[in-house]
Amino acid sequence: MTTPMVAIKELRREYDAGPGPVTALDGVTVDLAAGTFTAVMGPSGSGKSTLLHCVAGLDRPTSGEVTIEGVRLGELDETGLTVLRRERIGFVFQAFNLISSLTAAQNVALPVRLAGRRIDPADVNAALDDVGLADRAHHRPVELSGGQQQRVAIARAMVTRPAVIFADEPTGALDNQTSRRVLELLRGLATGRGQTIVMVTHDPVAAAVADSVLLLADGRLVDRLDGASAEAIAARMTRAEATC
Numbered sequence: 001m002t003t004p005m006v007a008i009k010e011l012r013r014e015y016d017a018g019p020g021p022v023t024a025l026d027g028v029t030v031d032l033a034a035g036t037f038t039a040v041m042g043p044s045g046s047g048k049s050t051l052l053h054c055v056a057g058l059d060r061p062t063s064g065e066v067t068i069e070g071v072r073l074g075e076l077d078e079t080g081l082t083v084l085r086r087e088r089i090g091f092v093f094q095a096f097n098l099i100s101s102l103t104a105a106q107n108v109a110l111p112v113r114l115a116g117r118r119i120d121p122a123d124v125n126a127a128l129d130d131v132g133l134a135d136r137a138h139h140r141p142v143e144l145s146g147g148q149q150q151r152v153a154i155a156r157a158m159v160t161r162p163a164v165i166f167a168d169e170p171t172g173a174l175d176n177q178t179s180r181r182v183l184e185l186l187r188g189l190a191t192g193r194g195q196t197i198v199m200v201t202h203d204p205v206a207a208a209v210a211d212s213v214l215l216l217a218d219g220r221l222v223d224r225l226d227g228a229s230a231e232a233i234a235a236r237m238t239r240a241e242a243t244c
């Protein structure tokens, strides 16, 4: 059996909030193979963002284990986690997280600079070209549309060629056409480059672009749909929402 790119074992995350603890993740176990595109769905509050953050090393689980490329995240100290995130992981968030004072090209180059490596302008241009924004390299975020900003965020996540890219609602703020383009880009990274993509979404059409859909409810993994159509995913989501 081949080692999974991402192995998630009995993951639990409790938050101490208000009168009692909140269980955001309640024992999630799943393996994700290299080069696969996985969508994470579930009703509001079901634990999707918490799962993404724990698996990406942005948050520490209460118990359980995440292994990325054979490296156990729980065994890393903060410095080790930071290095792993910089070198092996890319992030695309709905709020884009671009730095407003930097141009598109400078934003894309940032992870390379943060990793203390030399920036090859050709790599930055290639990443911007891949997302169709070669002609916007010197624009600042405020001079770009929402969809263009999201594509800069994807170019930034691509530039270090990370093994795994985590995307939290990457198409949430985009119109249909731009959304399709962003999804095609992510699909291409998995199929064409063998990168592993994990995407949180509420949109069954977006989820249908993935190889499989993980369905969360109350912090548990309640279903996994492989190769499902948008209609089948929407029907399953409606049932999940009706029972929560």
Ligand SMILES: Nc1ncnc2c1ncn2[C@@H]1O[C@H](COP(=O)(O)OP(=O)(O)OP(=O)(O)O)[C@@H](O)[C@H]1O
Pocket: 015, 016, 017, 022, 023, 024, 042, 043, 044, 045, 046, 047, 048, 049, 050, 051
């Ligand atoms: N920092 C926190 N402190 C306390 N509770 C939290 C915290 N973050 C999340 N939670 C709780 O954990 C549960 C899961 O939250 P999470 O954000 O992972 O859900 P989600 O599925 O991503 O929701 P949505 O679709 O609405 O974004 C929720 O009940 C939420 O209120």
